[in-house]
């Protein structure tokens with residue numbers, strides 16, 4: 182008998198930390214974690230097994246199929262937006278071919294089990310692309326189907342992988358007589374910028390928010406790479422984890438789409454600065470916009486419409502801006518660096 186498990190790729194990343202700690206605490210799941218980097222010692226006790234390896238390694242993925250019965254895949258491994266721009270073709274391989282490998286693994290598992298494996302995929306507001314700051318200001322809360330013309334390799338990869346997920350869920354082997362037997366239960370969330378008190382982001386374009394905070398808490402000066410008036414939606418990590426688990430748990434019939442926006446609050450970089458300065462009055466932050474990264478931020482929506490998630494699976498964030506800073510970020514970041 183193969184052991185029933187939850188597979189988490191990109192386990193050592195920011196979201197992996199939050200998800201593994203949360204799932205591990207519940208003690209309800211056997212977690213097999215995978216990452217190309219070693220897993221932090223703090224996460225090891227929560228995992229049945231850690232596999233250090235690459236999602237592009239088909240031999241490794243094949244061994245997983247023979248050893249485990251995978252019920253849900255949280256596919257978090259990815260090259261994020263800024264890093265992807267430095268090496269777009271490598272990013273494409275990891276973000277697209279890597280996701281395709283995991284979808285094929287899910288299909289194979291589904292066919293062994295005779296039931297669809299759940300495939301939970303964090304997408305991003307990078308899937309959107311607004312053509313100008315004026316359009317961004319006018320757009321307001323952007324809906325899932327609008328403005329899907331991303332300008333980054335990462336955004337292009339995310340949007341395409343959402344389509345791949347839809348294909349594997351509804352049309353895979355559509356010309357085969359038995360095509361319904363081999364389906365995946367793909368569900369995706371387009372996340373805004375995420376802020377965690379536990380980990381420091383690397384390689385994303387919304388990183389200026391969390392970077393400002395973590396630098397201030399350590400007394401290190403920070404140069405913010407976007408204009409003070411730049412506005413993006415953000416969410417704290419506990420809400421991001423909550424949304425992933427809610428989407429995983431809801432029954433398929435309730436879902437009217439496969440990709441959902443979620444969000445919490447939409448501060449400008451100046452709002453972020455004011456929160457940081459309020460908590461750390463000695464913080465030294467300057468604004469020195471990097472025009473190329475600014476252009477990426479300008480192409481992402483200032484806010485997203487998450488009413489479909491609210492309607493279909495009763496999504497609601499626990500943290501608004503005030504609670505996020507006062508009750509989560511500031512106290513735990515202060516404790517972390519004290």
Ligand SMILES: NC(=O)c1ccc[n+]([C@@H]2O[C@H](COP(=O)([O-])OP(=O)(O)OC[C@H]3O[C@@H](n4cnc5c(N)ncnc54)[C@H](O)[C@@H]3O)[C@@H](O)[C@H]2O)c1
Pocket residue numbers: 190191192193194195196197215216217218234235236237256257258259260261275279303304305306371372373374375376382383384385387
């Ligand atoms: N952090 C955010 O603000 C944010 C926002 C929107 C969406 N997301 C998405 O959420 C997911 C998790 O993001 P995160 O913030 O934890 O990112 P992260 O960069 O912190 O973690 C990604 C992890 O994937 C691993 N990885 C990269 N290439 C790999 C490969 N070839 N094989 C195996 N592992 C590999 C990395 O080692 C890293 O530990 C990603 O899909 C990301 O696109 C994140």
